Amino acid sequence: MSGTLYGIGVGPGDPELMTRKAWRLISAAPVVAYPAPDTGESFARAIAAEAIGPDAEEIPIVVPMRTDRFPAQEIYDKAADRLSAELYAGRDVAVLCEGDPFFYGSFMYLFERLAEQHRVDVVPGVSSLTACAAALGRPLAARSEALAILPGTMENDVLRSRIEAADAVAIIKVGHRLPRLRALMAEMGLLDRAGYVARASLPAEEVLPLAEAPEAAPYFSMILIYRGGEPWPIRPPR
Amino acid sequence: MSGTLYGIGVGPGDPELMTRKAWRLISAAPVVAYPAPDTGESFARAIAAEAIGPDAEEIPIVVPMRTDRFPAQEIYDKAADRLSAELYAGRDVAVLCEGDPFFYGSFMYLFERLAEQHRVDVVPGVSSLTACAAALGRPLAARSEALAILPGTMENDVLRSRIEAADAVAIIKVGHRLPRLRALMAEMGLLDRAGYVARASLPAEEVLPLAEAPEAAPYFSMILIYRGGEPWPIRPPR
Numbered sequence: 001m002s003g004t005l006y007g008i009g010v011g012p013g014d015p016e017l018m019t020r021k022a023w024r025l026i027s028a029a030p031v032v033a034y035p036a037p038d039t040g041e042s043f044a045r046a047i048a049a050e051a052i053g054p055d056a057e058e059i060p061i062v063v064p065m066r067t068d069r070f071p072a073q074e075i076y077d078k079a080a081d082r083l084s085a086e087l088y089a090g091r092d093v094a095v096l097c098e099g100d101p102f103f104y105g106s107f108m109y110l111f112e113r114l115a116e117q118h119r120v121d122v123v124p125g126v127s128s129l130t131a132c133a134a135a136l137g138r139p140l141a142a143r144s145e146a147l148a149i150l151p152g153t154m155e156n157d158v159l160r161s162r163i164e165a166a167d168a169v170a171i172i173k174v175g176h177r178l179p180r181l182r183a184l185m186a187e188m189g190l191l192d193r194a195g196y197v198a199r200a201s202l203p204a205e206e207v208l209p210l211a212e213a214p215e216a217a218p219y220f221s222m223i224l225i226y227r228g229g230e231p232w233p234i235r236p237p238r
Numbered sequence: 239m240s241g242t243l244y245g246i247g248v249g250p251g252d253p254e255l256m257t258r259k260a261w262r263l264i265s266a267a268p269v270v271a272y273p274a275p276d277t278g279e280s281f282a283r284a285i286a287a288e289a290i291g292p293d294a295e296e297i298p299i300v301v302p303m304r305t306d307r308f309p310a311q312e313i314y315d316k317a318a319d320r321l322s323a324e325l326y327a328g329r330d331v332a333v334l335c336e337g338d339p340f341f342y343g344s345f346m347y348l349f350e351r352l353a354e355q356h357r358v359d360v361v362p363g364v365s366s367l368t369a370c371a372a373a374l375g376r377p378l379a380a381r382s383e384a385l386a387i388l389p390g391t392m393e394n395d396v397l398r399s400r401i402e403a404a405d406a407v408a409i410i411k412v413g414h415r416l417p418r419l420r421a422l423m424a425e426m427g428l429l430d431r432a433g434y435v436a437r438a439s440l441p442a443e444e445v446l447p448l449a450e451a452p453e454a455a456p457y458f459s460m461i462l463i464y465r466g467g468e469p470w471p472i473r474p475p476r
Contacts, residue, residue: 015258020254021254024254102377104378122372124368124369125368126338126362126363130247130340133341139343142346144391146386148386149387151382154382154384
């Protein structure tokens with residue numbers, strides 16, 4: 001009997017936003033793997049820390065924090081080999097994924113290497129998308145509105161045309177691109193319709209009109225733009 | 239002390255995909271409200287049933303199942319008045335929301351009526367978007383891909399141009415529009431890149447290539463289209 005690979009969404013940051021299924025599977029997993037930076041703590045592990053069993057074998061998958069680059073194939077080849085050996089040995093493996101495993105996550109690199117030979121179960125999680133909308137206190141989209149999710153890595157002219165084809169927009173992967181993205185929103189006349197959220201659901205959460213966002217945004221930040229309806233009435237949670 | 243209105247995402251259907259926070263807040267809530275059809279069971283209540291306390295006062299908000307129409311303002315006016323009275327009386331109110339409260343949900347109609355006068359806390363949930371991707375066994379989007387969420391209520395020519403402006407697309411609110419949407423995908427040469435999911439995460443979940451989907455799709459169904467990469471290799475979970 002070979003083991004099952006679980007790709008588990010652990011949500012946007014608040015450990016209480018883990019699902020009950022995530023908690024159960026992580027607690028029971030003999031092997032727990034997660035992405036980790038070359039220095040410092042793994043965010044996914046920090047979210048799930050309380051759920052990990054005391055006897056679990058932990059496998060950090062160290063990915064250098066060069067988030068712009070296509071992730072090194074070699075790292076995922078090696079990690080997949082390691083997890084594959086655990087699975088063939090009959091042990092279930094829980095891979096912890098920030099947010100949701102299939103929403104712009106790195107789990108796909110393991111999934112594409114392991115899904116042919118192994119049983120895989122993907123457990124969806126709360127994504128940063130809806131956590132940021134909750135933090136801003138404004139619905140993402142409703143009724144017949146089109147919602148676009150656009151990576152901040154896109155060039156300005158592509159971003160512009162895609163923003164114009166949507167009613168609501170979430171720009172993800174903001175980080176150091178914030179000044180460029182903010183300038184584009186100003187050019188497009190959308191600055192008073194754009195909000196900025198960093199570290200949604202964590203104690204250090206920041207919610208600001210985009211106009212007031214800091215120059216240096218953290219990696220876990222997002223810009224939400226509402227083209228339709230009223231100009232942005234930011235209503236921070238009370 | 240007036241009460242807090244909690245808009246609580248209960249996830250896509252599997253009760254185990256509720257977050258721990260949702261469970262805690264629902265269990266403790268003296269008043270629990272939820273949308274309900276004019277006949278039959280409330281889906282949101284069914285998901286959260288086990289969490290609701292035995293002494294909770296339940297307030298079904300009956301919305302006729304005419305999902306195409308703009309929901310009757312009167313129903314939400316009345317419901318908001320009722321909930322407002324509970325809040326002013328110092329009782330917390332948990333509103334159960336299928337999926338996530340701010341992702342195309344009806345919670346926004348209560349939110350826009352109550353957020354000015356009352357303390358509101360929105361608890362994000364697992365949305366059907368990521369639950370459907372998990373069911374299909376294919377990542378929604380990755381790296382620099384643009385993801386569009388489009389309601390099936392849109393006209394074909396609008397849908398067409400918006401699909402062409404995205405790498406991955408989720409069409410929501412499918413229901414009886416499935417034959418029209420499928421014909422459009424065929425016209426656009428995307429039929430072998432489109433998957434269909436109904437009732438994601440429930441025992442009655444259905445996962446099919448769009449070409450094989452039934453004519454009459456249920457309300458809780460979605461079409462996912464992957465324009466980039468390989469043609470659709472549906473890999474149903476094993």
